[in-house]
């Protein structure tokens with residue numbers, strides 16, 4: 001029987017028939033087509049309902065329940081005109097993915113008459129049977145109730161799946177007792193905390209500022225693989241990454257893929273998922289090839305964080321679905337292929353005022369420069385003071401494979417700010433001891449804008465090795481993994497920023513109360529923060545070994561694995577921080593810590609099983625087959641009476657195969673033992689560490705090493721798994 005691998009290879013060209021793409025519509029004519037924007041609301045709602053919706057959407061006001069019915073009716077009218085039959089509360093439970101439970105508008109009246117209905121109560125709150133979502137013990141199984149509640153700051157939209165159309169209401173997801181069970185609730189709270197702290201600081205500079213919105217522009221990296229080939233790889237199907245596979249003769253060394261011409265089949269796929277995205281209001285702007293073969297990236301225009309996060313979650317879902325139509329598979333995993341670049345999701349982050357100012361854009365006057373400097377230095381201080389928490393916010397089993405893997409930032413959190421701003425900070429720092437006073441005109445008039453050449457805003461002055469880089473008018477948090485839900489890292493970043501700004505204000509106010517002039521007080525605290533946090537600044541090569549040593553000298557944490565890095569979530573410091581800002585109470589925080597550890601364990605457990613299964617039932621058997629044919633061959637040579645030298649090489653190959661097979665089976669057995677032992681450990685953290693150290697670290701690489709060696713020896717026609725050269729280059 002022909003192997004799955006060969007069938008898949010043969011089918012690539014059949015699968016690869018580029019789906020006929022209709023001529024592109026103008027983006028502006030389809031953008032937001034399936035979104036209930038305020039403009040549409042104006043048309044479908046009464047004046048009062050519209051005003052109420054607008055106050056909730058823009059002003060963050062709680063939704064007025066008496067308006068619920070009117071808004072629901074308007075939404076239904078709009079949706080029905082577009083052929084929608086069902087609605088769902090759309091939420092993001094702690095699986096990191098999105099969840100839906102569809103209900104029909106259809107219902108029966110008391111006398112049995114069928115009607116279509118969507119009432120205010122159904123819009124505002126639902127009670128999905130949510131007992132199977134992770135809750136970290138927050139919801140005992142007997143109390144399985146969880147509530148979803150409408151988040152009016154993210155607009156309702158219509159999801160098209162095949163012929164079906166569903167009205168989706170973005171919601172938060174909380175337990176019966178009010179604890180958050182999702183990623184959106186804490187994010188919304190962190191956005192509020194940052195808004196308040198940032199507005200307070202903005203008041204020093206501009207009394208007209210009454211709202212600060214954190215902004216996010218994510219860059220999504222991903223791989224695209226022929227679906228037939230991918231399905232012949234059980235590891236890709238079950239874990240999203242290849243646990244075996246020797247590097248191909250040609251990898252990314254020619255650097256011929258980066259920004260190269262997009263292959264036609266992938267291009268058709270991109271156009272297709274972009275169209276779906278535009279209809280849902282996702283403002284995609286950029287698409288290009290990435291460094292590795294079969295790797296690509298897309299990025300939108302930045303948006304307010306809550307919406308940006310929803311859009312990224314939606315996009316990952318859309319991409320996965322649309323890929324199937326093209327007989328393709330999208331891999332969002334951080335490291336699908338060993339030895340080939342991994343995928344990240346750079347989170348470009350800044351803050352914007354309601355007066356239209358980007359707080360991380362250097363100003364044009366001394367006064368606005370000081371405001372920029374305050375926010376810039378506060379960000380550095382926040383990342384410095386809470387670097388362990390920042391590290392924990394990007395921790396996952398899959399991102400562990402990428403961080404520090406020579407093409408991604410290391411697990412050390414540092415900040416790159418570029419030469420010009422380094423100079424500026426140095427100048428300020430040099431004045432330690434000599435107090436700023438009003439005669440320090442020069443200092444206050446630092447013309448930062450002029451000293452940052454346009455270059456900085458361009459692509460060139462970039463340090464791609466930094467996990468957290470200033471890129472002219474925003475910070476780019478580059479260590480976030482490609483499969484992550486951005487809400488996690490963004491919740492942490494906004495919270496630590498809120499905390500730092502709050503302290504900043506207290507310290508500045510104290511100096512002002514002592515009679516210091518406002519600008520002088522601000523400058524002094526900025527200087528203090530530079531001194532206190534400068535060790536987190538690093539301009540060099542983050543991939544280098546010297547940096548690891550240097551970072552250690554500086555006392556910067558370098559936490560390489562997920563289970564240990566997650567400790568930051570259970571530290572007293574984190575509990576206090578999150579409670580002070582009303583983001584998580586300690587129960588919620590403990591629950592999350594528990595869920596993240598559990599998720600880690602499950603991921604490693606699945607990988608270990610897949611590895612064991614594939615090694616025992618695919619790789620070893622094909623090696624044995626080849627071994628038998630060698631034995632047959634040697635026997636034949638002997639039979640015809642040739643000297644031993646005639647089968648010398650066959651014997652050498654045979655011995656090598658024996659050696660690899662033995663090593664694989666011994667290690668698989670020992671890995672299974674380690675797993676059994678780990679499973680008996682009661683404490684979740686200890687169990688996660690056992691999975692990391694005993695199951696993964698001790699076994700994965702060695703099993704893979706021997707399996708990959710066999711791939712180089714065994715007759716190609718017997719090898720069961722599509723090889724890297726096929727996965728990465730056939731399309």
Ligand code: ADP
Nearest residue numbers: 215216217218299300301302348349350358474
């Ligand atoms: P790159 O060279 O890294 O691709 P771009 O300038 O294209 O940089 O921006 C990458 C992302 O950063 C885009 O999504 C863009 O919208 C976003 N971005 C730009 N300005 C801001 C900002 N002020 N806040 C948040 N994101 C921003």
Ligand code: MG
Nearest residue numbers: 219346348476
């Ligand atoms: Mg970027």
